[in-house]
Amino acid sequence: MKEIIHKEFKIFLGEGVLDFLSEILIENEYSKVFVLMDNNTYKYCWPILSPSLVNYITIVIPEGEQHKTLAQAEKIWTALQQNHADRRAVLINLGGGVISDLGGFCAAAFKRGIDFINLPTTLLGMVDASIGGKLGVDFLAYKNVIGFFQHPKYILIHPNFLRTLPAEEMRNGMAELSKHALISDKNLFDKLEATKEIGFDKFPSLIFQSIKIKAQIVKQDPFEKDIRKTLNFGHTIGHAIESASILHDKVPLRHGEAIAIGMICEAYISKAIEKLSSSELEMITKFYRQRFSKYQKKFNYEELLGFMRNDKKNKDGLINFTLLKRIGKPKIDVNCHDKLIIESLEYYQNLA
Ligand SMILES: NC(=O)c1ccc[n+]([C@@H]2O[C@H](COP(=O)([O-])OP(=O)(O)OC[C@H]3O[C@@H](n4cnc5c(N)ncnc54)[C@H](O)[C@@H]3O)[C@@H](O)[C@H]2O)c1
Known part of the structure; x- marks a missing residue:
């Protein structure tokens, strides 16, 4: 054990x-x-x-x-x-x-x-x-x-x-597992990239590594004052999409599916604000596009922004993001204009 x-x-x-x-x-x-x-x-x-x-x-x-x-x-x-x-x-x-x-x-x-x-x-x-x-x-x-x-x-x-556990639920878990790699361990992300499907039997060490990352972060910052906010990468936009989907879709998106979209969008914003490289944005986009099917509904930008404005992570009325400077190097407490948020949603919608 x-x-x-x-x-x-x-x-x-x-x-x-x-x-x-x-x-x-x-x-x-x-x-x-x-x-x-x-x-x-x-x-x-x-x-x-x-x-x-x-x-x-x-x-x-x-x-x-x-x-x-x-x-x-x-x-x-x-x-x-x-x-x-x-x-x-x-x-x-x-x-x-x-x-x-x-x-x-x-x-x-x-x-x-x-x-x-x-x-x-x-x-x-x-x-x-x-x-x-x-x-x-x-x-x-x-x-x-x-x-x-x-x-x-x-x-x-x-x-x-x-x-x-059905395969789509394994993929759902893969979103959060890989997020841990994106915010703190580029090597782990590279290993996950080389792995098409994940199952506990085949990859217990990858899963254990991911658990250790979360446990370590929670130990350092139990009440989300600083470093724990890094776990929110993908979640500002992801939660808004998840909430809208619960409201409108007959079969709502799973949490991980929504977060995967959120990570693509927030990687796009990371490139604009934190200078995440184009190649890493591409790597992240490809990783999630290959593993998750494309969400086909058209986003209602105003509704999604409404959800984001009500996000409990916000401070002083500004929508709060955790972004990436590069894979493994997050930046917390970043605000951004609505225009860029919409652009990031368009970036996702325009993907093949
Ligand atoms: N507290 C936190 O820090 C935290 C972090 C991430 C997500 N969440 C929350 O977790 C929830 C999503 O969790 P989830 O994806 O596990 O969803 P879930 O609990 O709904 O489980 C997904 C589906 O799998 C089924 N299932 C569960 N175990 C199974 C098994 N072994 N075999 C077959 N079917 C099985 C469930 O019945 C359900 O239909 C969301 O509400 C999200 O907000 C919380």
Whole structure:
């Protein structure tokens, strides 16, 4: 089992984590064990986890970002309350980023905070969402507007869960995994470039490297005062596109798909403001265009700018960006004119 242990959070990775979970539950003498999952993780991951647990109560919710809401949180709190959860209860979040964001949010608020343990089951959950203590729900079509910072008691990464993850969800995780490389490790980006498809079995070390980057950044800046903002590369535009897509599209873009578009656009802005080289802009554009299909809807620029103006990362009413000086060298707290933002969206739309 590999491990990353910091004062605030503990990450364990490997086949042994489920046995370790049984030990954790005994050691902590929890009064009740609740397991939160969505329909898919109930079907695919629960059969792998359940033999490791003895007494438990399951809470199963519908899958998808559209359920990362206060209404769903209320249902989870109702299940906890009706099953007499006290402050010594624990919530295990078995799922992707939706489950860890929503479950963590519910646990952090319930009776002013009960322990929760993340068992991420998507690549995106493993390399990103389950780590770092950002919890929350979407609100009025805005992403992650209501939430807390609170670390899970443990993050347990079990590679086997990825075996049932659809290829498009693996690609979704690839967006955040590669973002870690773009903001801090050019060598890792080169390795990812040489890799067409990513699976845990074949590339555990690439995934572990990505997790280490996120963990290291979160450790240095838990409340996003400075270096943690580097993780927002691609997210100012990406979140706006994701929010608009949730609002309008029958099948909304996945988080990673929206962030991949955001990274192309923000790399374009990086070239204009931070002098990212043309060859690196091209490299980044090609990387994401080859791995993600092109979003075909026409952007509504005013609507997207509206979402960006409401972004919680903004300061003094200015839209805040993390850009790249070059691959591996980010620059935080950059503002830019609406005109350049629109130009970057046009750059994406005009790609073949
Ligand atoms: N808190 C953070 O720091 C942070 C960081 C990045 C993203 N996020 C959030 O994470 C969310 C996206 O996470 P996600 O991409 O994991 O989405 P998700 O949780 O919706 O999972 C994607 C899909 O895969 C299914 N699934 C999950 N595990 C599976 C498995 N092992 N086998 C088969 N199907 C499986 C799910 O049911 C769902 O349909 C967004 O809400 C985003 O805002 C949070």
